[in-house]
Amino acid sequence: MYHPPLAHAHTTGFAAHARGALPAVLRRLAAGPVSPRRVYDLGCGAGETTRALAAAGYDAIGIDVSAAMIDRARAVPGGADAGFVHASLYDVAFKTCVGIIAIGEPLTYHRPEVDAFARLTGLFARAAAALVPGGLFTFDVIVRRPEGPALDATGVREGDGYRVEWTTRDLGDRLERHIQTGAWLDGVWTESTEVHHVAVFDAPRLVSLLGAAGFEATVSTGYDDFALAVRRIAVFATRMPS
Ligand SMILES: C[S@@+](CC[C@H](N)C(=O)[O-])C[C@H]1O[C@@H](n2cnc3c(N)ncnc32)[C@H](O)[C@@H]1O
Numbered sequence: 001m002y003h004p005p006l007a008h009a010h011t012t013g014f015a016a017h018a019r020g021a022l023p024a025v026l027r028r029l030a031a032g033p034v035s036p037r038r039v040y041d042l043g044c045g046a047g048e049t050t051r052a053l054a055a056a057g058y059d060a061i062g063i064d065v066s067a068a069m070i071d072r073a074r075a076v077p078g079g080a081d082a083g084f085v086h087a088s089l090y091d092v093a094f095k096t097c098v099g100i101i102a103i104g105e106p107l108t109y110h111r112p113e114v115d116a117f118a119r120l121t122g123l124f125a126r127a128a129a130a131l132v133p134g135g136l137f138t139f140d141v142i143v144r145r146p147e148g149p150a151l152d153a154t155g156v157r158e159g160d161g162y163r164v165e166w167t168t169r170d171l172g173d174r175l176e177r178h179i180q181t182g183a184w185l186d187g188v189w190t191e192s193t194e195v196h197h198v199a200v201f202d203a204p205r206l207v208s209l210l211g212a213a214g215f216e217a218t219v220s221t222g223y224d225d226f227a228l229a230v231r232r233i234a235v236f237a238t239r240m241p242s
Helices: 004-013 016-030 048-055 067-075 116-130 203-213
Strands: 038-042 059-064 083-086 097-102 131-142 153-159 162-170 174-185 188-199 215-220 232-239
Touching (some): 004 067, 004 153, 004 188, 016 131, 016 232, 038 048, 048 059, 048 097, 059 067, 097 116, 116 131, 116 203, 203 215, 203 232
Parallel strands (some): 038 059, 038 097, 059 083
Antiparallel strands (some): 131 232, 153 162, 162 174, 174 188, 215 232
16 A cells, blocks of 8 residues: 555645644644653554654654655655554554554555444553653544545556555445556656555544544534545544543
8 A cells, every 4th residue: 555656645645634734733732731741643654743743842753554654754855754664553552652643544554354333442542551641642533424425436646756546436435436546657668556444433423523532623624724524534532630
């Protein structure tokens, strides 16, 4: 997933979501507990948000399952100030922290045979155990069809040294995205084909799962002023004292 051509295209042409979400996330973190300064950035991609967290004075740890994304994150000047880990966010042991963020739908990628809600339930328990009281857990996901239209779509985007073409099939309880990407990498036109299996969620059930894990959660159609696309929600969960 997110092989080198798509990693290049995403980093070059699809950064608007992360940039739009960041101010709301930084504002909420600044209003929360101050110690320890550690914040995890799950599904950090090429690390734009991780670097912004580090620049804001946090001990930022970016985690991504894509080797190509982590390579890009590490290669950016200043990237060394943030720690980047190549791993699945479901396998990482969190240390005590004030924030855990997952911007750009990283929590939606699950193969069809996997119980996505069960996987998130485990993640929520681990996040609750690591966050100090008042700590922030925020992420965005896609919600089920009754909460918006079907998401079947085809699209093409061309930009600085890349071309991406995708078809999304809305299968009701999940989406399947077929993505063909070409990109100039080290002077060579390189192509990749990927299929992304994406789970869609029931917002009240997510809030209830978070409540059971020890969070008080609210759901929004945007990160404050930054509105999300149709059938997307941002979840802001605060760790309650246990
Ligand atoms: C749409 S990109 C968003 C990247 C970045 N957060 C942003 O907003 O630009 C989704 C990212 O989630 C990562 N991802 C998906 N499943 C993951 C997992 N289980 N563990 C870690 N990263 C994951 C992908 O590799 C990809 O980099």
